[in-house]
Amino acid sequence: MASSGEEWSPDTLAFMDLAIQQAKLALDSLEVPVGCVILEDGKVIAAGRNRTTETRNATRHAEMEAIDVLLDQWQKNGLSQSEIAEKFSKCCLYVTCEPCIMCAAALSILGIKEVYYGCANEKFGGCGSILSLHLSDSKMLNSGDVLGRKGFKCTGGVMASEAVSLFRSFYEQGNPNGI
Amino acid sequence: MASSGEEWSPDTLAFMDLAIQQAKLALDSLEVPVGCVILEDGKVIAAGRNRTTETRNATRHAEMEAIDVLLDQWQKNGLSQSEIAEKFSKCCLYVTCEPCIMCAAALSILGIKEVYYGCANEKFGGCGSILSLHLSDSKMLNSGDVLGRKGFKCTGGVMASEAVSLFRSFYEQGNPNGI
Numbered sequence: 608m609a610s611s612g613e614e615w616s617p618d619t620l621a622f623m624d625l626a627i628q629q630a631k632l633a634l635d636s637l638e639v640p641v642g643c644v645i646l647e648d649g650k651v652i653a654a655g656r657n658r659t660t661e662t663r664n665a666t667r668h669a670e671m672e673a674i675d676v677l678l679d680q681w682q683k684n685g686l687s688q689s690e691i692a693e694k695f696s697k698c699c700l701y702v703t704c705e706p707c708i709m710c711a712a713a714l715s716i717l718g719i720k721e722v723y724y725g726c727a728n729e730k731f732g733g734c735g736s737i738l739s740l741h742l743s744d745s746k747m748l749n750s751g752d753v754l755g756r757k758g759f760k761c762t763g764g765v766m767a768s769e770a771v772s773l774f775r776s777f778y779e780q781g782n783p784n785g786i
Numbered sequence: 787m788a789s790s791g792e793e794w795s796p797d798t799l800a801f802m803d804l805a806i807q808q809a810k811l812a813l814d815s816l817e818v819p820v821g822c823v824i825l826e827d828g829k830v831i832a833a834g835r836n837r838t839t840e841t842r843n844a845t846r847h848a849e850m851e852a853i854d855v856l857l858d859q860w861q862k863n864g865l866s867q868s869e870i871a872e873k874f875s876k877c878c879l880y881v882t883c884e885p886c887i888m889c890a891a892a893l894s895i896l897g898i899k900e901v902y903y904g905c906a907n908e909k910f911g912g913c914g915s916i917l918s919l920h921l922s923d924s925k926m927l928n929s930g931d932v933l934g935r936k937g938f939k940c941t942g943g944v945m946a947s948e949a950v951s952l953f954r955s956f957y958e959q960g961n962p963n964g965i
Contacts, residue, residue: 659867660867662857662861663857663860663861663865663866663867663870664857664861664870665867665871665895665896665897666853666892666895666896674845678841678842678843681842682841682842682843686842687842688838688839688842691842691843692844707891707895708887708888708891708917708919709887709888709891709892709895712886712887712888712891712910712912713845713888716844716845716886716888717844717845718844731891731935733891738887738917740887756910
């Protein structure tokens with residue numbers, strides 16, 4: 608993970624800013640404010656925000672929302688399983704908070720190329736805080752393994768203070784969902 | 787987890803047999819053969835089978851399929867977020883193979899009461915093999931924590947040989963999906 612004080616490229620900041628905008632939309636909807644975007648070849652191809660309250664489904668984290676947008680689109684376009692895997696392997700995800708263990712495992716199963724995140728998820732983070740699911744594991748990299756997963760490059764701390772500020776706003780409004 | 791040779795109750799065997807039937811349906815569809823059922827008050831209220839090939843979505847494991855069946859139903863019935871959480875906390879899931887890290891994390895986030903599984907998932911299992919996400923963690927049990935998760939009771943080894951036999955059949959047919 609990146610050290611604090613690292614200078615980020617303008618592109619990195621711009622993409623994380625788009626993720627922050629998604630998190631703000633979540634906050635406006637009284638959701639825990641986490642947002643993300645997914646890029647392919649340097650272009651944003653999907654966005655997602657936490658929708659656990661709206662959907663009444665505690666697993667609808669921002670990453671799962673954005674992943675499903677992409678998969679729906681690619682399935683409708685008639686892409687095969689291997690074509691979808693190939694496309695995911697070129698994708699990059701920006702998310703305002705470190706992916707939780709569930710989301711990090713999903714990204715690992717899908718074989719995403721790279722993840723940038725904002726603040727750490729010290730309770731349930733799967734990319735360094737509690738587990739390091741982004742690290743490849745030679746035991747798990749057997750391509751013939753149907754339950755396999757891949758590692759992915761992961762960089763944390765991008766605009767972390769902005770992400771934390773949104774969480775603070777959420778809690779200051781009294782956590783209206785009572786969750 | 788259960789020791790090998792443990793005697794299971796007739797109900798436990800009957801419910802796992804239903805999960806095995808789901809796994810067989812998956813095998814018939816050239817999917818990795820994993821199946822599950824979810825119970826509430828001793829009655830089966832949802833079933834799921836691995837559909838990663840059909841959906842071209844590598845995260846559509848049996849548990850995620852069954853969970854989404856339930857959530858769709860409960861949302862349509864107008865249940866609130868807290869009512870859904872309350873219902874999940876009384877549910878029990880039977881699955882032919884140990885939930886992977888992603889699925890175990892999802893079940894933990896949703897707060898399921900209990901899980902029974904067949905064979906271990908030695909590559910990516912989240913209920914004892916690689917991680918123990920079913921164990922409660924006092925650090926994570928703060929009910930005011932929006933990223934929180936809960937532990938759940940978990941018992942492995944129920945009809946494990948039947949589950950393994952299905953995997954063997956899948957591989958013997960030449961892993962037709964090439965994954």
